[in-house]
Amino acid sequence: MSSxxxxxxxxxxxxxxxxxxxxxxxxxVKPPVYLTSTFIYPSAQHAKDxxxxxxxxxxxxxGQGGKIYARLGHPGLDILESRLAAIxxxxxxxxxxxxxxxxxxxxxxxxxxxxxxxxxRPIYGGVDMLYGSVMAGFGVHCETYLDGTDxxxxxxxxxxxxxxxxxxxxxxxxxxxxxxxxxxxxxMVALADEIGAQQGRRPLVVVDNTLLGPFAQRxxxxxxxxxxxxxxxxxxxxxxxxxxxxxxxxxxxxxxKALRTTWGNHLDPFTAWLxxxxxxxxxxxxxxxxxxxxxxxxxxxxxxKVAGVTFLGFLPEGSRAKAVYDRQCKGAGSxxxxxxxxxxxxxxxxxxxxxxxxxxxxxxxxxxxxxxSATTTHYALTPEARLAGGITDGTMRLSVGLEHPDDIIADLxxxxxxx
Ligand SMILES: *Cc1c(COP(=O)(O)O)cnc(C)c1O
Numbered sequence: 136m137s138s139x140x141x142x143x144x145x146x147x148x149x150x151x152x153x154x155x156x157x158x159x160x161x162x163x164v165k166p167p168v169y170l171t172s173t174f175i176y177p178s179a180q181h182a183k184d185x186x187x188x189x190x191x192x193x194x195x196x197x198g199q200g201g202k203i204y205a206r207l208g209h210p211g212l213d214i215l216e217s218r219l220a221a222i223x224x225x226x227x228x229x230x231x232x233x234x235x236x237x238x239x240x241x242x243x244x245x246x247x248x249x250x251x252x253x254x255x256r257p258i259y260g261g262v263d264m265l266y267g268s269v270m271a272g273f274g275v276h277c278e279t280y281l282d283g284t285d286x287x288x289x290x291x292x293x294x295x296x297x298x299x300x301x302x303x304x305x306x307x308x309x310x311x312x313x314x315x316x317x318x319x320x321x322x323m324v325a326l327a328d329e330i331g332a333q334q335g336r337r338p339l340v341v342v343d344n345t346l347l348g349p350f351a352q353r354x355x356x357x358x359x360x361x362x363x364x365x366x367x368x369x370x371x372x373x374x375x376x377x378x379x380x381x382x383x384x385x386x387x388x389x390x391x392k393a394l395r396t397t398w399g400n401h402l403d404p405f406t407a408w409l410x411x412x413x414x415x416x417x418x419x420x421x422x423x424x425x426x427x428x429x430x431x432x433x434x435x436x437x438x439x440k441v442a443g444v445t446f447l448g449f450l451p452e453g454s455r456a457k458a459v460y461d462r463q464c465k466g467a468g469s470x471x472x473x474x475x476x477x478x479x480x481x482x483x484x485x486x487x488x489x490x491x492x493x494x495x496x497x498x499x500x501x502x503x504x505x506x507x508s509a510t511t512t513h514y515a516l517t518p519e520a521r522l523a524g525g526i527t528d529g530t531m532r533l534s535v536g537l538e539h540p541d542d543i544i545a546d547l548x549x550x551x552x553x554x
Contacts, residue, residue: 234365
């Protein structure tokens, strides 16, 4: 399966084998790991031609992607990037050392000093810090919106951003960490068109698709420019590596790849190989985790010690969020929050009694992970900012894994007695 056309193939099929030609490696059914930092040329002229292709895209080896040095590109990256692009339905993709390396590359590649950026809240803490403080140091201004389904609120925030400087990026994480707050991607794309007409330069729409992943939510098909995934989470799925991917149009990804050779934040050969291997089972793992999550969320919703469950599968009928969910998502995911009656003390008593569930940040692994949001993932936020994002002192984030759902529920049931 190394042909150019993904026509008529489902993403689940593409995830198995796409982008690798066994004939390139002695018929090996699986791709080898190319553990090398540099590549040898048969002649000086060949070396020159490969460099001409890399830097200018011209010459006798144009478009052949000849290799130079692993920071500039390596065979494992080619396999992963063509597979990721095909799964996401994009022209091209670029892989990075982590999800945050990918976010940082977008910020540094597409923002100039004086520009502004619009993003929602809540959002992954690292992204909040990237735009709220790090990019501020480079003269990039940031504005936020709270309800990504409210056209008036989002447009007002966009105008506030525009007042600070030309809007370069509209960044959305949906569903968002940790409360599964949903953002209307069609609204973000329409907004980019409106702002583009207003300021004469269309801002890029960037979507962090980590929480649902490529099988349950397809941002490129909705017209967003760049789809970012922390491959660390569901795509790799075993809590044993860090990686990030960005899919999008060829010209945008080319800019990211060109500067990646300067930032040096590409994904290494062995980790790229592990991600390719894991992508093959991602759809099945995600489907099972989502089925487990629905059972766990239903148990928690009906439990007397639980004040509420923030789960996409429970969005109220008739709400704006439910309408967006029905249009945009093919599943409710398996990471969600629940809120116990009480605060930090009650939450800690419960967490310390768990026997099977692991107390750790991160999500999307095969094992069920749980953490107390206010004192871990959202520690750095003020209590006011946390509350605005729906995080109380009794909020716990749960990433439901692949254990038998009855065992997950039994462990939560015995631990909730301590609340
Ligand atoms: C984990 C995560 C990131 C950051 O990814 P890393 O691979 O840990 O750098 C970004 N966005 C979301 C939604 C995440 O969950």
